[in-house]
Amino acid sequence: MTNSLTDENYQQQFQHKIKTLTKLMAEFNPPAVQAFTSPIKHYRMRAEFRIWHDGDHICHIMFDQLTRRRIEVTQFPIASQLINQAMIALLAAIKHNHPLRYKLFQVDYLSTLSQQLIITLLYHKQLDEAWELEARNLKDQLTAQGFNVQIIGRAKKHQINLDNDYIDEVLSVDGHNIIYRQVENSFTQPNARVNIQMLEWAIEATKNATGDLLELYCGNGNFSLALAKNFRQVLATEIAKPSVSAAQYNIQVNDIDNVKILRMSAEDFTEALKGEREFNRLKGIDLTSYECNTVLVDPPRAGLDDKTLTMIQKYPTIIYISCNPLTLKDNLAVLTETHDIVKLAMFDQFPYTEHMESGVVLAKKKN
Numbered sequence: 185m186t187n188s189l190t191d192e193n194y195q196q197q198f199q200h201k202i203k204t205l206t207k208l209m210a211e212f213n214p215p216a217v218q219a220f221t222s223p224i225k226h227y228r229m230r231a232e233f234r235i236w237h238d239g240d241h242i243c244h245i246m247f248d249q250l251t252r253r254r255i256e257v258t259q260f261p262i263a264s265q266l267i268n269q270a271m272i273a274l275l276a277a278i279k280h281n282h283p284l285r286y287k288l289f290q291v292d293y294l295s296t297l298s299q300q301l302i303i304t305l306l307y308h309k310q311l312d313e314a315w316e317l318e319a320r321n322l323k324d325q326l327t328a329q330g331f332n333v334q335i336i337g338r339a340k341k342h343q344i345n346l347d348n349d350y351i352d353e354v355l356s357v358d359g360h361n362i363i364y365r366q367v368e369n370s371f372t373q374p375n376a377r378v379n380i381q382m383l384e385w386a387i388e389a390t391k392n393a394t395g396d397l398l399e400l401y402c403g404n405g406n407f408s409l410a411l412a413k414n415f416r417q418v419l420a421t422e423i424a425k426p427s428v429s430a431a432q433y434n435i436q437v438n439d440i441d442n443v444k445i446l447r448m449s450a451e452d453f454t455e456a457l458k459g460e461r462e463f464n465r466l467k468g469i470d471l472t473s474y475e476c477n478t479v480l481v482d483p484p485r486a487g488l489d490d491k492t493l494t495m496i497q498k499y500p501t502i503i504y505i506s507c508n509p510l511t512l513k514d515n516l517a518v519l520t521e522t523h524d525i526v527k528l529a530m531f532d533q534f535p536y537t538e539h540m541e542s543g544v545v546l547a548k549k550k551n
């Protein structure tokens with residue numbers, strides 16, 4: 185992997201992705217793709233490794249996807265510098281520590297540009313007081329080495345957070361620092377620098393927007409907070425409880441007063457908007473007070489369900505962020521019956537893989 189992380193290789197695969205997306209979307213007659221590059225190294229803010237034990241030796245491993253062969257990973261250049269430093273420090277600290285290394289089978293790292301880190305240790309055993317004592321020593325040791333780290337231990341049906349199960353990212357977006365709480369094991373964008381470009385693209389795309397923004401699948405408020413300045417109010421929904429709590433915290437800590445986050449699935453919210461069902465979570469919220477001229481969706485790989493897809497067609501402007509061009513294409517086949525694509529973007533969140541993140545702005549067709 186190290187040898188292939190060259191600028192030339194990167195440019196080749198980047199151009200290939202632009203071509204692929206252009207071809208895939210051609211039938212919808214979009215404008216040219218705006219494409220956003222990633223750094224060629226140290227772009228992933230999280231990484232997960234299996235742990236291999238061989239006598240005294242302990243190491244991070246991965247499996248070759250084709251051969252399933254085991255590969256020892258001493259450095260992982262696609263992951264942040266902080267993860268690379270922590271990988272070395274962690275192994276040195278636990279190598280001779282029986283409670284920490286016994287039955288340890290996986291380590292997950294989550295890092296931020298603000299230099300905070302969560303290390304999650306996963307075990308095939310129950311975690312006891314001896315483990316907790318040693319985990320706290322580990323945290324102290326790593327802190328003394330300069331790491332701002334949270335340690336989490338996880339076993340079957342059991343989790344110990346030594347202190348917090350979250351860290352706070354700070355992103356400089358369009359000239360402003362935004363604090364984003366990120367909770368362990370919850371969705372966060374994997375490539376922070378490409379995420380910033382994606383947020384700035386969305387800010388630019390909505391700079392002349394009027395009225396309010398409705399957002400579905402908002403996670404920890406990634407887009408909601410960055411876009412708040414372009415709208416009178418933002419109403420955003422998300423299904424995962426930890427992400428909703430993080431989003432509420434983020435609204436408060438960033439001193440943003442025009443964003444409201446609801447814990448609801450997109451499907452339920454669509455039913456509520458159509459008046460098909462009443463929801464306790466909407467008590468006290470007057471949906472008719474919102475004048476949403478813009479809707480932003482950022483669904484998981486499966487794309488939008490049929491009802492949500494039809495529901496968003498009533499908005500004059502649709503912004504669709506997608507991590508799966510195939511389901512995006514399926515959904516666009518419906519959305520382009522009522523809307524035209526006015527912007528198409530490719531954000532290289534996942535360099536050196538076939539995966540790509542896209543952004544589409546659609547405007548309602550004029551009759």
Ligand SMILES: C[S@@+](CC[C@H](N)C(=O)[O-])C[C@H]1O[C@@H](n2cnc3c(N)ncnc32)[C@H](O)[C@@H]1O
Pocket residue numbers: 371372373400401402403404405406407421422423424427448449450451482483484507
């Ligand atoms: C691709 S992530 C995007 C999150 C956020 N927009 C961001 O930029 O970080 C998709 C989000 O949709 C949430 N989600 C998954 N299924 C959902 C559903 N049926 N209704 C609402 N949210 C859902 C996930 O928890 C996740 O936070």
